[in-house]
Amino acid sequence: MDYLQLATHYLVEDLKGKYIHLDTILPVIDRLKSDFEITEIGKSVQNRSIYQIKIGTGKTKILMWSQMHGNESTTTKGVFDFFNFLLSDEKEASRIKKEYTLLCIPMLNPDGAYLYTRENASNVDLNRDAFNATQPEMQVLHAINKSFDPDYCYNLHDQRTIFGTEEFNLPATVSFLSPAFNSAREYNDVRLKSITIINKMNNVLQNYIPNQIGRFDDSYNINCTGDYFTTQMTPTILFEAGHYQNDYPRDQVRKYIFIALLSSFNAINENVIVDNELIKYLNIPQNNKCFYDFIYKNVKIIDNSEEKIINFVAQYNEVVQDGQLKYIATIDKLDDLQNFKGHIEYDCAYGLFSSQGLNYPVLGEAANFFIDNLTEFNNGLKII
Incomplete structure (x- = not known):
């Protein structure tokens, strides 16, 4: 059968x-x-x-x-x-x-x-x-x-x-x-x-x-x-x-x-x-x-004037808007994440994070950002 x-x-x-x-x-x-x-x-x-x-x-x-x-x-x-x-x-x-x-x-x-x-x-x-x-x-x-x-x-x-x-x-x-x-x-x-x-x-x-x-x-x-x-x-x-x-x-x-x-x-x-x-x-x-929706690896950030290399994750929140289900990706966790996998993973190759004038991700914020001011991520996904 x-x-x-x-x-x-x-x-x-x-x-x-x-x-x-x-x-x-x-x-x-x-x-x-x-x-x-x-x-x-x-x-x-x-x-x-x-x-x-x-x-x-x-x-x-x-x-x-x-x-x-x-x-x-x-x-x-x-x-x-x-x-x-x-x-x-x-x-x-x-x-x-x-x-x-x-x-x-x-x-x-x-x-x-x-x-x-x-x-x-x-x-x-x-x-x-x-x-x-x-x-x-x-x-x-x-x-x-x-x-x-x-x-x-x-x-x-x-x-x-x-x-x-x-x-x-x-x-x-x-x-x-x-x-x-x-x-x-x-x-x-x-x-x-x-x-x-x-x-x-x-x-x-x-x-x-x-x-x-x-x-x-x-x-x-x-x-x-x-x-x-x-x-x-x-x-x-x-x-x-x-x-x-x-x-x-x-x-x-x-x-x-x-x-x-x-x-x-x-x-x-x-x-x-x-x-x-x-x-x-x-x-x-x-x-x-052991999973997140998105994992971003090898991301350079500037925190209190100090450069660091981190990994961070974004997770979808499901929200009904105007009778339609929307998937809204928000930044969820900053960690080494060695025991976790992403359903989608990106290696950011030590590029610099930037979003709304900041060079570090903020927990709970929308996953909309740039790497090296060149590569754009919108709602968690890389814009090609």
Whole structure:
């Protein structure tokens, strides 16, 4: 099976870029109504609708949700691409619908999606509200989880561009986690069920993004949704969509989320050798904070009349302006940075930094500057 070809073929063209909100997905949801069961299951703080999408008749039940954090939309796109595949007459699509019942909340935090924030409209991180369930969006998820009683949960997120795979120092394009159920981070049958699926997804993804699959930190926090559901004895998998070279809109990464989702349905209910599965899982490299968007090396500055050679970095801030997502590069750190890589790196060859009459970079300022008054950098990028 050519997973990447399928991911490309069934990509939903309506959904592009990272600014995906309720108005963006409603036309796509509307097209699913003839084949999927669509239900409004609640309202957000600002009274936006929260929907569930249900398909399949199989005995194995999977609950999945995306955009719990409103500015994490890559998995939402991947989910709709996967649903587009399930609409087809592909043999694998028919098998999945026969063997599984899928229930998806494609946008749990529609207010945060519209505002392009991690939190909901009450400034609460829903992924720290699982235990107390103070927010209406989390109450919706709890109610659906209780009524549906899933065999597995898929908790779908994005992670920042700063993450790479430990030892390989490549971008962590997709990362997974089987969340802990206690502070000792022990492994029980519930975690091992999730681990088996993660290993299958990892095996397939290695064919497309070798050494770019990470294992997310499993520190235990009962307030986190994955930890809470695992504590309630439901195998839960955290999906983290990360960075791929030159793919800031994450329209390539969504394809790898599609591949992960599709390949996961070949792993559930397989007979496995538990010890081997745990070893394979622990051999997935951990996520490591080792990247910046831009690194500028060998830059001459003048600070208090003293010449120095430094390295510095710039990082994109994502800001919605006039309904469009903008990437604004700002100077983030000055350091030797020997343990870090840049998604884009420039060797400034000991040229002199200048910006707005200063010969040194200022933290938090826009990454607009010159080197030797000849080479211009605008919004982080070299102007050619």
